[in-house]
Amino acid sequence: MTKEKTRNKSLFNRFLDVVERAGNKLPHPIVLFGLFALGVVVISGLLHAMGVSAEGELINSKTGEVEHTIVTIKSLFNTSGIVYMMTNAVKNFTGFAPLGTVLVAMLGVGVAEQSGWISSLLRKTVEITPAALITPVVVFLGCMSNVAGDAGYVVLIPIGALMFMAYGRHPMAGLAAAFAGVSGGFSANLLVGTLDPLLSGITNEAIRIVDANYTVQPTGNWFFMCASTFVITILGTIITDKIVEPRLGKFEGGTDTAGFTSSSMSQEESKALKTANIVLVVMVVGMIALLIPQSSFLRNPETGSLVDGSPFMDSIIILIALYFFVPAVVYGRKAGTFKDHRDVCGSMSKSMASMSTYISLVFVSSQFINYFKYTNIGTIIALKGANFFGASGIGPIPLIILFVIFSAFANLFMGSASAKWTILAPVFIPMFMLLGFSPELTQVAYRIGDSCTNVITPLMSQFATIIIFAKRYDDNAGIGTLVATMLPYSLIFLIGWTILLALWMAFGLPLGPGVSLML
Known part of the structure; x- marks a missing residue:
């Protein structure tokens, strides 16, 4: 890069370049996660020897009761720790939730890609969708995908990259836009998703400390999350188009460019696409009929x-795999890309072969994440932070804003939304209730912070998956590339979402049906 180009870059872009270069000078992600795991072993030994601990009110995951608990560091740097690491290595790997989710989904998505169905579908989309709408559509679909749990990570993010490439845009920008919606906007949705009843259940246990008669419903944050969906879509679109894609520059091509060099389709492809889409519609209608x-x-x-x-x-993941697989096979047979069942099986094998690096990375990263959980390091960080804020004497409105920031910070060390809320809810729910704030308000503040830093923390369970997707378009992509690309989303989402909450409070708007901000 020339000195002139460097001078023309904004200070923020130069900062992101530094983050990317520093991050990518780190070892290969497999080695890096191995070093992270080793670091947890050593640090847990040191903290255990120092007698580090924390205490507070926690929800017992077995009984559901709120209990006063003292949490201590569990060392991996001793004989019992070594036994744990040796006896749980395979369990940590096979029990790592994203592993099965990704591989099963890729059986369907991989066949759909290699049959040519996705390529034809995207080319048809290009013909009928204005280019100006592609970014907001990808971000919006990312937000909406969280109603199906983690499905968006393994389905929408790679397709977001392909959609951008179909429009002649940088696929990494499409990947980033989809990742921002799926993960950075994880709590935002127009529908009540799987996270809502999970968090409200934990909140209700914490409420019992001060009021046994108050109940938070899964719809308690619905109005705010509906509005958040549009805010995240707007912010995500601006960040992608004005910051992320200009910084990426022109895409020079890569392994996934085949099929996007022309927007025209042959007569056979058009007929095959129509037939495959009809099959998909019939499958969707059939499923709706079963659900009604x-x-x-x-x-x-x-x-x-x-x-x-x-x-x-x-069963949503296996259903998604089937909804890709069946129309893809129909398309392949009609278009001639699949001659017989051997071609279909071959495409499945190729799909799994492309995931070999991911499988290796998951083995190491799953050990790191489980070591972190086992040692209680993340739990103690969250507890000590919660206890500090509880004793700070800060006013209620600044305190709830700081709580958003603290939740975002805690998310860097503890990826699970429900696990963190199990720790934080018994402290902050009673505290804010005594200050006159409704439990729903505290819960929504937590959800903002918990979502915004998902896209930049290696402790997020799907982080390794996204790195592998990124390597399709940039062989040198690593943790530095992903963090530098996603950092603008994390910072701007945090600021914009917090401003939305402040405005919501200023106007006294209801958070959900019949839910007030104040008690």
Whole structure:
């Protein structure tokens, strides 16, 4: 890069370049996560020897009761720690939730890519969708995808990159836009998703400390999260188009460019696309017909819910794989890309072969994440921070803004939204209730902070997955590349979302149906 180009860059872009260069000078992600795991072993030994601990009110995951608990560091730098690491290595790997999710979804998505169905579908999308709408559509779909849990990570993010490439834009910008919506805007949605009943259940346990009669419903944050969806979509679009993509420059091509050199389709491809899409519509209509009856076997047998604890949500990944696989096979047969079942099986094998680096990375990263959880380091950081704010004497409005920032900071060390809330809810819910704030307000403040830093923390379980997706378009992509690309989203989402909350409070708007800001 010339000195003139460097001078023309903004200070913020130069800062991002420094972050990227520094991050990419680190070892290969597999080695880096191995060093992270080793660091946890050593640090846990030191903290254990120092007698580091924290205490506070925690929700017992088995009984659901709020209990006063003293949490101590569990050392991995001793014989019991070594036994844990040796006996749990395979369990940590096979029990790592994103592993099965990614591989099963990729069986369907991989076949869809290699059949040519996705390529034709995207080229048709280019023909009918204005280019100006592609960024907001990708970010918006990312936000909406979290209603299906982690499905957006393994389906929408790689497709977001392909969609941008179909429009002649940089695929890394499409990947970033989708990742920002899926993960940075994780709590934002127009629908009540899987996270809502999970967090409200934890909140209700914390409420019992001061009021046994108050109950938070899963819809308690619905109005605010609906508005958040549009705010995140607007911010994500601006960041992608004005900051991220200009910084990436022109895409020079890569392994996934085949099929996007021309927007025209042959007559055979057009017929195959029409047939495959009809099959997809029939499958969707059939599924809706199965879901409508209140007695459907796909609903929760006790509550009738389609979201909370339903067979439908529990099987969403295999359903998504089938909804890619079946139309893709139909397309491949009609278009001639699949001659027989051997071609279909071959495409499945190629799809799994492309995930070999990911599988290796998951083995190491799963050890690191589970070591961090086992040692209680993240739990103690969260507890000590919560205790500090509780005793600070800061006024209520500045305190809730600081709580958003603290939640974002804690998310860097503890990826699970429910695990962090189990620690923070018993401290902050009673505290803010005594200050007159509703539990729903505290919960929504937590959700803002918890979402914004998802895109920059290696402790987020899908972080390794996104690095592998990025390597499709940049062989040198590493943690530095991803963090530098996603940092603008994290910072601006945090600021913009917090401003939205402040305005919401200033106008006294309801957070959900019948839910006030104040008690």
